[in-house]
Structure formats: C-alpha cells, structure tokens
Amino acid sequence: MKIGCPTEIKPQEFRVGLTPNAAQEAVAHGHEVIVQAGAGVGAGFEDADYIAAGATIIDTAEEIFASADMIVKVKEPQAVERKMLREGQLLFTYLHLAPDPDQTHDLLASGCTAIAYETVTDRNGGLPLLAPMSEVAGRLAPQVGAWTLQKANGGRGVLMGGVPGVGPAKVMVIGGGVVGTHAARIAAGMGADVTVLDRSLPRMRYLDDIYGGTFKTAYASAGNTIELARQSDMIIGAVLIPGAAAPKLISRAQLSELKPGAALVDVAIDQGGCFETSKATTHQDPVYEVDGVMHYCVANMPGAVARTSTIALGNATMPFMLALADKGWKQACADDPHLKAGLNVHAGKLTYAAVGEALGIDSVTADQAIAG
Numbered sequence: 071m072k073i074g075c076p077t078e079i080k081p082q083e084f085r086v087g088l089t090p091n092a093a094q095e096a097v098a099h100g101h102e103v104i105v106q107a108g109a110g111v112g113a114g115f116e117d118a119d120y121i122a123a124g125a126t127i128i129d130t131a132e133e134i135f136a137s138a139d140m141i142v143k144v145k146e147p148q149a150v151e152r153k154m155l156r157e158g159q160l161l162f163t164y165l166h167l168a169p170d171p172d173q174t175h176d177l178l179a180s181g182c183t184a185i186a187y188e189t190v191t192d193r194n195g196g197l198p199l200l201a202p203m204s205e206v207a208g209r210l211a212p213q214v215g216a217w218t219l220q221k222a223n224g225g226r227g228v229l230m231g232g233v234p235g236v237g238p239a240k241v242m243v244i245g246g247g248v249v250g251t252h253a254a255r256i257a258a259g260m261g262a263d264v265t266v267l268d269r270s271l272p273r274m275r276y277l278d279d280i281y282g283g284t285f286k287t288a289y290a291s292a293g294n295t296i297e298l299a300r301q302s303d304m305i306i307g308a309v310l311i312p313g314a315a316a317p318k319l320i321s322r323a324q325l326s327e328l329k330p331g332a333a334l335v336d337v338a339i340d341q342g343g344c345f346e347t348s349k350a351t352t353h354q355d356p357v358y359e360v361d362g363v364m365h366y367c368v369a370n371m372p373g374a375v376a377r378t379s380t381i382a383l384g385n386a387t388m389p390f391m392l393a394l395a396d397k398g399w400k401q402a403c404a405d406d407p408h409l410k411a412g413l414n415v416h417a418g419k420l421t422y423a424a425v426g427e428a429l430g431i432d433s434v435t436a437d438q439a440i441a442g
C-alpha cells in the first residue's frame with residue numbers, strides 16, 4: 071500500500087501523522103511511504119530522518135493526496151484537504167465529526183473511507199488513540215489555566231498554590247476520565263485545591279482509591295456542578311460521551327454566578343465543548359471573555375508540545391496503521407472490533423450512530439459497510 075503523510079495545516083499545529091520510526095516499520099512491512107517535505111520539522115524530525123527510514127519526500131500535499139492509498143494525519147482534514155480526498159481513499163486521523171457538519175458533508179461527498187482515532191476502542195473500554203493526547207491535554211490544562219488566571223491575561227489574579235498565609239486556587243474538573251485525571255494530578259501538584267466531578271460511580275471509586283488525599287471527588291449532578299462552580303477559580307471541562315456532542319454543563323445564564331475572572335478551560339471543545347459559551351480558539355489567540363469569565367478553548371492543545379505529542383500519538387497509532395496497510399481497511403476492521411469502532415464514514419455513508427444522531431443524518435452500521 072502507498073501511505074501518504076501530508077504536513078498539518080491547522081493553525082499552529084506542529085504535530086505530524088507519521089514519525090520516522092512508524093515510517094520505518096511500514097517500509098519494513100513492504101509498504102511505500104511518502105511524506106511531504108518539512109512535515110516533521112515542527113515535531114523535530116527532518117526530511118533526512120524520513121529518508122533514512124526508507125520513505126520518499128514529496129514536495130506538495132496535492133501530490134500526496136493524489137497518489138496515496140491511505141492518508142495518515144493528526145487533525146481533521148481542513149476544507150482544502152477535503153477537496154483532495156477521493157473515492158476509495160482511506161483517511162486515518164482525528165475527525166471529531168459530531169460538532170462539525172461541514173466536514174462531515176465533505177467527507178461523505180468525497181466517497182473516502184475515514185477511520186477516526188477518537189472512536190477506536192480497546193478491550194478495557196478505553197479509547198487508545200485518544201488517550202495519549204488526552205494525557206497531554208490534561209496535563210497542559212492547569213498550566214494554561216494558571217496562565218489565564220494571571221491578571222494581565224484577564225484572569226482573577228490567583229496563584230495556583232497560594233503562598234503561606236493565603237489559600238490556594240480552587241480548581242474544579244468536570245469529567246474524571248483520562249483528561250480529567252491528568253489535569254487533577256497536575257493541578258494538585260501545583261498546590262491547588264482540586265475536586266473532580268463525574269457521573270460514573272465506578273470511576274469515582276477508582277479515583278478515590280488511587281488519588282484520595284490528592285484531590286476530592288463529587289457526583290456531577292446539576293446542583294453540585296453549579297455549587298462548586300460558584301466557588302472555583304478554574305473550571306476544566308473534560309467530559310466525553312464517545313463520538314457524541316459534549317453535553318452543556320454550565321449555561322450562559324450561570325456565568326454571572328461565577329467568580330469574576332475565573333478561568334474556564336474547555337478541553338472537550340473538540341466535541342463541541344461542555345460550556346454553553348465555548349467556541350473553538352487557536353493557539354494564536356487562545357482566550358476570550360464572556361460576562362467577565364475567561365474562556366480557553368483550544369481544540370488542538372497537544373499541538374503546543376508537538377514533539378512529545380507526536381511521539382506519544384505515533385506509539386499508539388502504529389499497530390493500527392500497520393494493520394490497515396497490511397490487510398486493507400475491510401479485513402483489518404473485520405478482524406478487530408476495536409479498529410472497526412473507529413469507522414465513521416464509508417463511500418458516502420456515515421457509519422457511526424452517535425455522529426448521525428448529533429447531526430441528524432442517517433447512518434449504517436460498520437458491519438453493513440464492511441459487507442457492502
């Protein structure tokens with residue numbers, strides 16, 4: 071199979087879909103790998119590293135999209151990239167379709183087959199291709215939130231750890247999955263007073279067992295959510311219902327009840343965000359204010375630490391990428407129900423029910439797509 075890796079073009083996105091190590095393994099499996107010139111530079115990989123791995127460097131994204139059987143990327147294809155996708159081509163990347171009707175319609179119109187990293191599952195009920203970036207974004211969230219809390223950035227002027235004689239910041243994390251747990255650990259490590267809210271009692275039992283004493287847990291009822299939000303200096307949004315649009319957990323009307331200059335960090339923004347007032351921002355202009363409350367809503371947070379993120383993502387995607395290349399998507403998905411869970415689009419049809427429900431588009435099952 072010919073595997074193509076174009077340079078990411080989302081603003082301030084420095085990650086790359088294939089590391090030289092991944093390219094080398096694909097070549098060792100007998101595949102041809104083409105990489106756009108300079109694609110790895112933002113993550114610290116030179117063209118020469120890819121050439122040494124056996125890949126070929128190609129000048130333009132157009133040439134890569136025109137000839138590759140499978141495109142391996144990081145972020146969802148941007149409008150100009152979607153125009154280059156074609157029938158029968160396989161796309162393996164993050165998609166986050168539920169909040170993105172334009173992208174969904176373009177992918178359906180292209181006739182491509184698209185497997186979304188964020189809905190691939192594992193046998194423990196986890197999301198193995200989302201997890202590494204959730205670890206990164208979770209660890210970044212208190213860091214960017216602390217910056218947002220600084221007075222010059224519009225925040226309350228509260229220091230995470232406080233100082234002797236002055237209490238720490240109060241941090242509330244909604245969603246105690248991968249993002250939430252990593253965010254809570256780092257915020258607690260910075261000295262903040264941290265509470266994690268979730269709706270899963272088994273998850274809260276686990277968090278209490280492992281992190282009791284480091285941070286607290288609370289059930290994410292609507293009442294608890296607003297009561298804790300009123301007291302918080304920072305609120306980190308980290309909920310997920312896989313594939314679906316994020317539930318809105320703090321409304322516009324409730325913003326006036328929060329502390330002036332509080333920082334909302336909505337990591338769930340890639341699924342549409344869990345605060346009613348969230349809208350996606352970029353690393354260039356990450357923060358905006360609504361009703362005196364600061365919002366940080368960058369949808370590709372891991373791009374800020376592109377080298378760490380690229381290597382972490384590459385470690386996770388490599389076995390799936392190799393299975394797709396070795397067997398073709400149909401056989402690879404038929405053999406592995408967890409990879410099959412990643413199938414979102416095939417030949418003009420949606421193949422992921424939660425996306426169809428969010429966008430009001432009919433879907434077929436992945437099994438129907440494989441059989442078709």
Ligand SMILES: NC(=O)C1=CN([C@@H]2O[C@H](COP(=O)(O)OP(=O)(O)OC[C@H]3O[C@@H](n4cnc5c(N)ncnc54)[C@H](O)[C@@H]3O)[C@@H](O)[C@H]2O)C=CC1
Pocket residue numbers: 188197200201203204205207244245246247248249250267268269270273290308309310311317336337338339340341368369370371372
């Ligand atoms: N902005 C960015 O750059 C990035 C965003 N993300 C996003 O962060 C979000 C969280 O991802 P993960 O932590 O990996 O998911 P996860 O599945 O590990 O955790 C989600 C948690 O939310 C909880 N939850 C669901 N509905 C809830 C509700 N109504 N109230 C309280 N808790 C609720 C679940 O029980 C679960 O524990 C996803 O939308 C993901 O795409 C992940 C990486 C980077």
Ligand SMILES: CC(=O)C(=O)O
Pocket residue numbers: 164200203204340369370371372373
């Ligand atoms: C998960 C995701 O959307 C990201 O890493 O950018």
Ligand SMILES: [Mg+2]
Pocket residue numbers: 164166340369370371
């Ligand atoms: Mg994202």
